[in-house]
Amino acid sequence: MTRNLQSDVRLRPVDLAREHGLSTQAVRNYEEAGILPPAARTPTGYRTYTPRHARALRAFVSLIPGHGHQTAAAIMRALHDGAEADAFGLIDESHAQLLDDRRTLRAVERALRDLDPARPEPPVPPSGPSETFIGPLARKLRVRPATLRAWERAGLVDPRRDPQTGYRVYDEPAVRDAELTHQLRRGGYLLEQIAPLIAQVRAAGGLGPLEAALADWHDGLSARGRAMLAGAAALQAYLGERP
Known part of the structure; x- marks a missing residue:
């Protein structure tokens, strides 16, 4: 009725x-x-x-x-x-998608713990070669080589050049920066937002800005939930x- x-x-x-x-x-x-x-x-x-x-x-x-x-x-x-x-x-x-974003956030947090110079445990040694080229790295991250070149132009990744071939060579720090950039991009961060975070990691001057960004990310996921x-x-x- x-x-x-x-x-x-x-x-x-x-x-x-x-x-x-x-x-x-x-x-x-x-x-x-x-x-x-x-x-x-x-x-x-x-x-x-x-x-x-x-x-x-x-x-x-x-x-x-x-x-x-x-x-x-x-x-x-x-x-x-x-x-x-x-x-x-x-x-x-x-x-x-929300669950995947939470997993990505946890992966970023794990990556930052490995990058923290004050972390008491030694970082896990890489399972593969210490240096790689743009093709294998792009396949590992499931991005296009052009994406890695764009990150390089933005100053987020800094591979060295082979003096004989001119090919880009990604050593462990460059791979680390590429992986961290990839994870933060998946979290919705723009390249201009990632740049100071990568610079902070390179300078080893503390993870305060990164921790603040992760706190905002946590809050955003909770708000979506x-x-x-x-x-x-x-x-x-x-x-x-x-x-």
Whole structure:
């Protein structure tokens, strides 16, 4: 009975928009994009919405901080197209990416512990040769050689040149810098943000800036995790009231 009474409530675009600080045009755009279910029309052509549309918009807005605007829109469109499995698959992919980012963060932290000159344990010796070339290193990091050359131009990696062939030769410090750059790039850092961190490591003047960056990274991942929980709750509230 409650659901039937609520379905009789008619809301204007501005009623939906006001809750989220949106424009009425944004609400109409979301409906046209399939993010909201289709709205009924008055005899004069005006859109009328219901509490169901309000819950759909609330779910969409709640999904954005954890999944991003594009994925949140794709989730809502899949639900309205009757493809729930696709919608849940998109949610699973976001959670998998978050888990992968956490693993990357742990890998960066391990790398920094190995780079810390005050670390009491000796660093683990490399399992392969102490020097390598651009091709093998690119394959190891799963990047293109052009990416390594771009990092070199940015001052993040400093291979020496073979005096006879002119080939780039990456010794252990250069490989270390390339691996650390790769890990930080995966964490979302820009090249200009990474440059002072690499310089700090090279100067062995302490890991304060790196530790601060990692703390921010931790906070960002935790915020994404909480946002995903909030988005899931709003989405469940919407799914539980669908006809």
